[in-house]
Amino acid sequence: MNDSGPRIILGVTGGIAAYKSLELVRRLRERGAQVQVVMTRGARTFVSPVTFQAVSARRVRDDLWDEAAEAAMGHIELARWADLVLVAPATAHCVGSLAAGLAGDLLTTLCMATEAPVILVPAMNRVMWANPALQENRALLEERGIRFLGPVEGDQACGEEGVGRMMESIDIVNAVFEEPVRLASQSLKGLTAIITAGPTREPIDPVRYITNRSSGKMGFALAAAAQAAGAKVVLVSGPVSVATPPGVERIDVETAEEMYASVHERVEDADLFIACAAVSDYRPESEASEKLKRTGATLNLELIRSPDTLASVAKLQDGPFTVGFAAETQNVAENARKKLVRKGLDMIAANKVGRDCGFDQETNSLMVFWGDGDVELEQASKSVVAERLIQLIAGRYHAVNSEQHSTQVG
Numbered sequence: 001m002n003d004s005g006p007r008i009i010l011g012v013t014g015g016i017a018a019y020k021s022l023e024l025v026r027r028l029r030e031r032g033a034q035v036q037v038v039m040t041r042g043a044r045t046f047v048s049p050v051t052f053q054a055v056s057a058r059r060v061r062d063d064l065w066d067e068a069a070e071a072a073m074g075h076i077e078l079a080r081w082a083d084l085v086l087v088a089p090a091t092a093h094c095v096g097s098l099a100a101g102l103a104g105d106l107l108t109t110l111c112m113a114t115e116a117p118v119i120l121v122p123a124m125n126r127v128m129w130a131n132p133a134l135q136e137n138r139a140l141l142e143e144r145g146i147r148f149l150g151p152v153e154g155d156q157a158c159g160e161e162g163v164g165r166m167m168e169s170i171d172i173v174n175a176v177f178e179e180p181v182r183l184a185s186q187s188l189k190g191l192t193a194i195i196t197a198g199p200t201r202e203p204i205d206p207v208r209y210i211t212n213r214s215s216g217k218m219g220f221a222l223a224a225a226a227q228a229a230g231a232k233v234v235l236v237s238g239p240v241s242v243a244t245p246p247g248v249e250r251i252d253v254e255t256a257e258e259m260y261a262s263v264h265e266r267v268e269d270a271d272l273f274i275a276c277a278a279v280s281d282y283r284p285e286s287e288a289s290e291k292l293k294r295t296g297a298t299l300n301l302e303l304i305r306s307p308d309t310l311a312s313v314a315k316l317q318d319g320p321f322t323v324g325f326a327a328e329t330q331n332v333a334e335n336a337r338k339k340l341v342r343k344g345l346d347m348i349a350a351n352k353v354g355r356d357c358g359f360d361q362e363t364n365s366l367m368v369f370w371g372d373g374d375v376e377l378e379q380a381s382k383s384v385v386a387e388r389l390i391q392l393i394a395g396r397y398h399a400v401n402s403e404q405h406s407t408q409v410g
């Protein structure tokens with residue numbers, strides 16, 4: 001079982017939308033979270049605890065007075081364990097109880113006893129949602145720091161249409177992981193990550209070189225996010241003028257060959273390798289010892305292939321979980337999927353690049369692919385995109401490792 005991802009208590013209360021929370025559990029776990037489901041009595045009339053147990057891989061908690069469960073982890077311990085308490089669906093009764101400070105069952109007790117953030121995802125009939133009592137309770141809870149996600153507009157189970165539907169699972173997960181500072185705290189704990197960043201410089205003569213537009217911003221943002229997620233980070237960087245994130249070990253290199261050598265020197269200790277550097281595929285066959293003179297009308301440079309650090313790390317036996325980048329000007333998804341397979345990677349993050357996107361910009365968007373899945377990380381600052389990508393990588397890393405572990409045990 002993954003025991004280092006962010007720890008989420010998912011409270012499920014008694015609304016028809018309770019069945020949607022099964023998908024929510026799956027999506028949270030996909031992102032690397034450990035999910036402890038806590039159900040109210042009402043929720044149990046809609047979905048069996050056994051079903052939630054199957055999707056969460058944890059025994060569901062549903063009773064404040066369950067002696068056996070309390071002996072294993074008491075409700076106060078559970079409240080301390082959580083990095084986040086997420087209640088989805090949250091009924092009008094649940095919102096009202098919390099506003100009134102009533103701790104009548106395990107879930108409301110946990111919400112009151114935790115120091116972790118609490119997020120409520122209401123789902124109810126549109127008239128109930130608009131009811132002044134409910135709206136006053138919502139405003140009061142928001143004032144106290146409890147966050148609401150939704151409800152959204154659409155068809156309702158009662159046959160009406162309006163604002164009251166529970167937000168879709170994917171949108172809940174994206175919103176939850178937008179607050180990664182706290183959630184990211186554990187997801188890479190104890191792991192070592194090597195990250196490459198920036199461009200390389202391939203010398204032509206003592207004063208000229210071949211390079212590209214990479215600023216290093218994306219790779220440095222990844223290093224900061226991985227470090228914030230608890231990893232020990234080694235950042236192998238080409239020449240850039242970005243500040244090194246605190247706590248990150250930085251190794252400066254210039255050429256593709258130096259990058260290859262530095263990565264391979266440290267890769268044995270790595271659990272993760274993320275290749276964000278824009279490495280020159282070719283380099284001048286030899287570096288002229290003196291500055292080249294202007295002679296003829298044209299000058300031919302003979303270029304030879306540089307070593308591919310990413311492909312070589314992916315080929316290592318017992319090597320790290322390997323994530324590549326694909327910088328594409330066209331057919332982004334198709335070319336990235338091909339690179340994923342050709343280089344034998346665990347995951348690839350593809351971005352469209354050009355004069356005004358990808359390279360040397362403040363923002364980015366990514367399409368991320370792995371064996372049987374893909375996720376789009378929409379346009380945001382490079383640090384937000386990096387935090388989302390690190391959560392995704394942590395989720396896949398833990399999923400792959402727990403699969404391998406259970407295969408070995410089985």
Ligand code: PMT
Binds near residue numbers: 277309
């Ligand atoms: O640095 P910024 O200005 O913030 O810009 C970020 C970025 C656009 C450079 C970044 O998001 C990105 O796309 N990085 C990968 C750039 C690249 O070289 O992509 P590629 O499709 O050419 O290479 C595929 C993968 O192989 C990359 O992971 C690359 O690091 C790796 N590679 C390539 C060649 C080589 N010789 N060795 C490698 O390891």
